[in-house]
Amino acid sequence: MIQPEFQQTRWTLDDLLPAHEGPELEHILAELERQVAQFEASRERLSPDIGQDEFLDLMRLYEVIYVKLVRLGGYAQLWFSEDTQSQAALGFLGRMEQLSTDVQNRTLFFSLWWKGLDDEPARRLVAASGDYAYYLESLRRFTPYTLSEPEERIINLKDVNGPHALVKLYQMITNRFSFRLEVDGETREMTRDELAAYVRDPSPEVRAAAYRELFHVYGDQAAVLAQIYNHLVRDWASENVTLRGIASPIAVRNLGNDIPDPVVDTLLDVCRKNMPIFHRYFRLKARWLGVERLRRYDIYAPVRAADKTYPYPEAVDMVLTSLDRFSPALADHARRVFVDGHVDSEIRPGKRGGAFCAGVLPGVAPWVLVNYVGKTDHVFTLAHELGHAVHALMAGHHSALTFHSALPLAETASVFSEMLLNDRMLAQEDDPAVRRDLLARVFDNAYATVARQAYFVLFELKAHKHAVAGATADDLSALYMDNLREHFGDAVELSDDFRWEWIAIPHIYQTPFYCYAYSFGQLLVLALYRQYRQEGASFVPRYLKILAHGGSHSPDHIISQAGFDMASPDFWQGGFDVLRGFLEELEAL
Numbered sequence: 001m002i003q004p005e006f007q008q009t010r011w012t013l014d015d016l017l018p019a020h021e022g023p024e025l026e027h028i029l030a031e032l033e034r035q036v037a038q039f040e041a042s043r044e045r046l047s048p049d050i051g052q053d054e055f056l057d058l059m060r061l062y063e064v065i066y067v068k069l070v071r072l073g074g075y076a077q078l079w080f081s082e083d084t085q086s087q088a089a090l091g092f093l094g095r096m097e098q099l100s101t102d103v104q105n106r107t108l109f110f111s112l113w114w115k116g117l118d119d120e121p122a123r124r125l126v127a128a129s130g131d132y133a134y135y136l137e138s139l140r141r142f143t144p145y146t147l148s149e150p151e152e153r154i155i156n157l158k159d160v161n162g163p164h165a166l167v168k169l170y171q172m173i174t175n176r177f178s179f180r181l182e183v184d185g186e187t188r189e190m191t192r193d194e195l196a197a198y199v200r201d202p203s204p205e206v207r208a209a210a211y212r213e214l215f216h217v218y219g220d221q222a223a224v225l226a227q228i229y230n231h232l233v234r235d236w237a238s239e240n241v242t243l244r245g246i247a248s249p250i251a252v253r254n255l256g257n258d259i260p261d262p263v264v265d266t267l268l269d270v271c272r273k274n275m276p277i278f279h280r281y282f283r284l285k286a287r288w289l290g291v292e293r294l295r296r297y298d299i300y301a302p303v304r305a306a307d308k309t310y311p312y313p314e315a316v317d318m319v320l321t322s323l324d325r326f327s328p329a330l331a332d333h334a335r336r337v338f339v340d341g342h343v344d345s346e347i348r349p350g351k352r353g354g355a356f357c358a359g360v361l362p363g364v365a366p367w368v369l370v371n372y373v374g375k376t377d378h379v380f381t382l383a384h385e386l387g388h389a390v391h392a393l394m395a396g397h398h399s400a401l402t403f404h405s406a407l408p409l410a411e412t413a414s415v416f417s418e419m420l421l422n423d424r425m426l427a428q429e430d431d432p433a434v435r436r437d438l439l440a441r442v443f444d445n446a447y448a449t450v451a452r453q454a455y456f457v458l459f460e461l462k463a464h465k466h467a468v469a470g471a472t473a474d475d476l477s478a479l480y481m482d483n484l485r486e487h488f489g490d491a492v493e494l495s496d497d498f499r500w501e502w503i504a505i506p507h508i509y510q511t512p513f514y515c516y517a518y519s520f521g522q523l524l525v526l527a528l529y530r531q532y533r534q535e536g537a538s539f540v541p542r543y544l545k546i547l548a549h550g551g552s553h554s555p556d557h558i559i560s561q562a563g564f565d566m567a568s569p570d571f572w573q574g575g576f577d578v579l580r581g582f583l584e585e586l587e588a589l
């Protein structure tokens with residue numbers, strides 16, 4: 001029997017807000033106004049010798065205000081995601097963004113005061129601030145780069161209609177794209193997600209056609225999309241490097257991630273050095289496919305001729321069972337996301353593409369959006385997003401300011417869930433051909449997560465440098481092709497249409513340099529997974545502890561508690577060694 005909560009449906013946002021208008025919203029807005037006014041009134045109490053209790057009271061009020069903003073903002077974002085063409089959702093989103101900006105501006109004095117405070121009183125207050133400590137310490141990381149209050153206000157105001165507006169335009173333009181592909185002699189119109197499924201099609205012609213159509217549609221708008229990118233990148237540099245004095249564009253992200261620049265350099269360097277592992281895999285895959293050399297179109301080709309599909313309820317069950325075998329507590333958290341109706345798994349026109357998990361408030365089941373079509377990959381996406389949800393719920397006892405894990409650790413639980421699902425699927429398969437297929441999928445995935453994402457960041461490093469110096473769309477595309485040539489070496493045949501791939505990657509528009517967090521997370525998980533295989537059950541509580549930290553400590557602290565040193569190239573190499581193990585298993589099959 002199929003449980004009703006495991007049907008493929010739309011989500012409900014009721015746990016955030018019953019409606020986008022009406023008494024509940026008015027009540028929240030009125031209370032927010034009262035609390036913000038109260039917070040503003042406390043301004044004169046701020047001094048280096050403020051009492052610890054008084055300071056803690058202020059932090060609590062600050063958190064209450066923050067919770068209201070993320071509740072309203074979360075509702076607006078999620079509503080817009082489920083229907084990006086809705087004028088009402090767009091209007092509400094705009095209104096909430098404006099509200100959030102206003103509140104941020106009215107409360108800005110607090111973080112500015114905090115960032116400008118001398119070290120000694122700051123240390124005293126951090127020591128007394130309990131769960132807020134790491135949040136407060138994190139704010140001070142930006143102290144040397146913070147401008148005066150009027151300058152910060154201007155930046156906030158101009159951002160709404162500047163870079164934020166550019167990102168929104170990018171989303172509106174690209175979410176409206178529709179793609180035409182001939183499947184079984186019939187031309188069909190489809191969304192990007194539906195099209196993306198065909199890059200894994202058994203037919204080499206269909207795979208190539210899917211990529212060509214993708215880049216044809218994006219390429220038609222290349223001038224506009226590249227121009228949007230150029231503006232975003234220049235704004236990033238003029239604000240962060242020129243005005244704030246941060247050392248480099250990527251250092252902005254590293255500072256936010258609390259990862260020292262050299263650690264990221266080491267990570268990217270180790271990824272580059274290990275590309276031969278992937279080249280070896282691509283040559284193996286070419287043999288399986290019976291071709292001389294893999295084309296870029298064939299990177300995700302299935303190694304079986306047939307591709308199995310999984311009905312949605314079965315996929316949900318597989319994911320929950322794989323979590324349950326590792327830790328029943330994790331499975332309970334994941335189940336709750338379904339029971340609370342927080343999963344949007346349908347395919348609908350206008351719905352945002354891809355997948356995400358939004359952990360809005362501590363202790364409230366996160367919202368998970370997937371576009372479930374039923375391929376093996378979509379089952380793993382479900383495991384991935386539920387991993388995020390489980391991570392947020394494991395950290396649900398922290399404050400709203402500290403329960404979100406820092407970006408580089410944000411992919412730990414998600415990728416680990418995929419590994420657990422893979423284990424379970426392998427355990428149920430005796431057929432060597434199917435086992436080979438599953439192992440190859442792990443490798444395909446590790447490639448897409450580790451190497452591909454690292455190379456996006458390597459591209460961004462160059463693109464940010466050249467865009468500021470006046471690079472055109474064609475210059476950036478040429479840079480991208482250079483990047484791809486290094487990436488694939490002579491193991492893969494590259495065609496020119498891939499020069500527009502970068503304008504089809506939302507992350508590099510929305511969150512510059514975000515992508516190394518995927519490489520970081522996947523390699524970390526591979527290292528953790530090796531530990532689990534060696535250690536067995538005693539590993540489980542150590543792992544759960546990592547998740548339960550949420551974002552209440554630095555990544556360094558959390559990782560070193562698990563016994564790893566992220567400054568060491570050997571640490572990252574360890575993740576690749578697991579991959580090499582998989583590859584040798586595959587070569588032997």
Ligand SMILES: [Zn+2]
Pocket residue numbers: 384388410411414
């Ligand atoms: Zn993720």
